[in-house]
Amino acid sequence: MKDCSASVAPIVKADKFNLNQCPKNEFEREQMKSIPYASVVGSLMYAQVCTRPDIVFAVGMLGSYQSNPVALKTPAISLATDFVVGDDDRWKLGIKYEDWAKGKQFFVGDTLVFKYNATVHNVYKVKGDNFKSCTVPSNNSLGSFTGNDTIKLATTGNKWYICGVNGHCDGGMKLKITVLDGTAPAPAPSAASTLLATNFQIFLGMIFTITSIVIVY
Ligand SMILES: [Cu+2]
Numbered sequence: 535m536k537d538c539s540a541s542v543a544p545i546v547k548a549d550k551f552n553l554n555q556c557p558k559n560e561f562e563r564e565q566m567k568s569i570p571y572a573s574v575v576g577s578l579m580y581a582q583v584c585t586r587p588d589i590v591f592a593v594g595m596l597g598s599y600q601s602n603p604v605a606l607k608t609p610a611i612s613l614a615t616d617f618v619v620g621d622d623d624r625w626k627l628g629i630k631y632e633d634w635a636k637g638k639q640f641f642v643g644d645t646l647v648f649k650y651n652a653t654v655h656n657v658y659k660v661k662g663d664n665f666k667s668c669t670v671p672s673n674n675s676l677g678s679f680t681g682n683d684t685i686k687l688a689t690t691g692n693k694w695y696i697c698g699v700n701g702h703c704d705g706g707m708k709l710k711i712t713v714l715d716g717t718a719p720a721p722a723p724s725a726a727s728t729l730l731a732t733n734f735q736i737f738l739g740m741i742f743t744i745t746s747i748v749i750v751y
Contacts, residue, residue: 556602571596571603614643619695619709625650625657627702631709641716644687648695652681655707658698659685665694665710668703687713 557563578593617638623629625648640646648657656679658671676683687693690713697707 553602556599566603572600575600614645615641616645616647618647618649620649624648625655625697625707627705627707629706631706635709635711638711640687640711640713642687642690642713643716644713646685646687646695646711648683648685650681650697652679655679655697655699655702657683658696660694660696662692662694665696665708668696668708670696670698670703674698687711689713690715 557566575593575597578589579597582590582593617640619625620629620631620634623634650657656674657676659675660669660671663669664671676685685695693711693713695709696703699707
């Protein structure tokens with residue numbers, strides 16, 4: 535047992551759980567059905583009574599989601615996502631970036647990567663009204679145009695990006711996203727299965743941590 539995790543409790547003070555982490559659609563609910571959530575919580579409750587009063591808080595948190603199990607995810611910092619804008623289409627004319635962004639969830643700590651032909655395009659971060667009117671700011675707020683521009687999403691709220699080449703923004707090279715608080719992320723619908731798998735691993739990890747501590751006693 536010397537190799538067991540030495541962490542004191544599987545939930546730390548800043549961790550927040552909320553209904554956003556519960557399955558949101560049929561697909562995610564189906565995924566969670568394969569996880570013996572109630573039974574695991576029940577076993578942990580047994581352990582907490584006599585030997586492990588220090589896990590009462592963690593178990594209580596998990597237990598309050600029994601009817602709608604929370605798909606656990608650790609703070610977003612450790613699971614930050616890199617989004618290549620447009621995916622394989624990258625940043626160019628003729629793509630509906632509204633459609634690309636649809637269904638994706640962007641969190642503080644995630645990264646946007648604009649990949650493009652730097653001899654033809656560029657990227658400007660703009661304000662909402664400039665986005666609407668396709669007005670190019672006089673300064674380049676993103677630094678240099680490399681054709682592989684990385685933008686760290688550092689704050690919450692709406693962010694707007696356009697191509698500053700004449701006519702390209704009007705031609706569709708415009709992207710609006712909303713960045714969410716990373717402390718209570720929910721699985722993105724488009725990547726639900728991967729995330730649920732990850733969440734399940736974390737969930738299992740927590741259980742094994744608790745169980746191994748219990749066995750040590
Ligand atoms: Cu362009």
